[in-house]
C-alpha cells in the first residue's frame with residue numbers, strides 16, 4: 010500500500026499516531042489460526058493500546074480482553090467485547106473495582122494474592138454471587154529480558170508461589186462464593202525466546218494436573234502475554250512455534266487455552282509522526298528537535314527502548330543526530346545517533362513500532378495536549394481520537410480556581 014503520510018500529517022496535524030488496522034487483523038488471524046484444533050481465546054491486553062476503536066476492531070474479529078483496571082473493563086465492554094471474554098487481572102484491585110467486575114459478570118477475576126482472594130470472597134458474599142476466579146501463579150522463571158518488564162521471578166510483585174496457589178485453590182473450592190475455574194501466569198514482556206514460556210507452561214500444567222486430581226477442575230489455562238516483536242533486528246517467536254510449545258506442555262489437559270498478547274497485536278501496527286521544528290548543532294553534536302516528546306511516547310526515556318526512526322520522503326547524505334522533544338528533561342529523546350539526512354522546519358519524521366505502550370502511556374507533562382490517533386483500514390484513513398486541547402486539560406481544575 011502506498012500511503013501519503015505527509016498528506017495525513019497535514020490533514021490531522023502532528024504529533025500523530027497512525028495505526029494500520031489491516032495489520033492488526035492479520036496478527037490476530039495468524040495467532041488464532043496457530044491455535045486451530047484447540048479450544049482457545051485470545052484476550053487482547055488492553056493496556057498496550059486502549060483506544061476504543063482498536064478494541065472494537067479486535068472485538069469484531071472475536072477477541073476477548075485482558076484488563077488491569079475497571080476502566081479497561083469498561084472500555085472492553087463499550088467496544089463490544091462479550092462479558093464472558095473479559096478477564097480482570099492486576100496486582101491490586103479496589104473494592105469498588107471488584108464489586109463492578111462481579112456485577113458485570115465477566116469471565117474471570119484473576120487473583121494475585123491470598124488477601125485479594127479474601128476481599129473478592131467478601132464482596133461476592135455481599136452481592137450474593139459466586140465469583141469465577143483464577144490465580145496468577147509465579148513460576149519463578151527468568152524470561153531473559155529487560156528487568157523492568159520481567160514479572161515471573163519470586164522477587165517480582167506479581168502473582169503467588171506454587172504452594173500458596175495450591176492453598177488458595179483449596180480454600181476457594183470450599184468457599185460458597187468462589188469458583189476456581191482458571192489458572193494464569195505471565196512471565197514477562199517482549200519475550201524473544203521460547204524456552205522460558207515452555208518451562209513456565211510445564212510447571213503450571215503440573216500444578217493443574219495435581220489440582221484436577223483433588224477435584225479442582227481448572228477449565229481455563231492462561232499463558233499470559235509477552236510474545237516479542239521486532240523493533241530492530243530481533244529474531245523472535247512465531248505464532249506457530251508459540252502455540253506448538255504450549256500444546257506440547259499442556260498435552261492431555263482438557264482446558265481452554267487463553268493468551269493475552271498486547272504488543273504482538275499492535276506494536277508494529279502503529280507509527281508515531283512528528284515534525285521537525287529545527288536542527289541545532291552544539292559543538293560537534295547534532296540535534297533534531299521535533300514537535301513530539303516523551304509525554305507522547307515515553308518508551309525510549311523509560312526503558313531506553315529502541316525505535317527505528319526515519320525522515321519521510323527526504324533525501325540527502327545521512328549523519329548521526331539525536332532526535333529530541335521540547336520537554337524540559339534531558340531524558341526527552343526518541344533516538345540517539347540516528348542516521349538522518351539534513352532536515353528543515355516542517356519535515357516529517359516517523360518513529361516506527363509505536364502502536365503498543367505509546368499513546369496509552371502518554372501524559373500531559375508540560376501541559377502538552379495528547380496527540381490525535383488515526384486508523385488506516387482498507388486504504389481509508391479515519392480519526393479515532395481527537396487531538397486534545399488546552400480546554401480539555403483544564404476542564405477539571407477551572408471551577409476551583411480562586412482569583
Ligand SMILES: *Cc1c(COP(=O)(O)O)cnc(C)c1O
Pocket residue numbers: 054056057075098099195197198199233234235236269270271272273365
Ligand atoms: C502487560 C500484560 C500483558 C501484555 O503483555 P505484552 O508484552 O504486551 O504482550 C498480558 N498479561 C498481563 C497480565 C500483563 O500484565
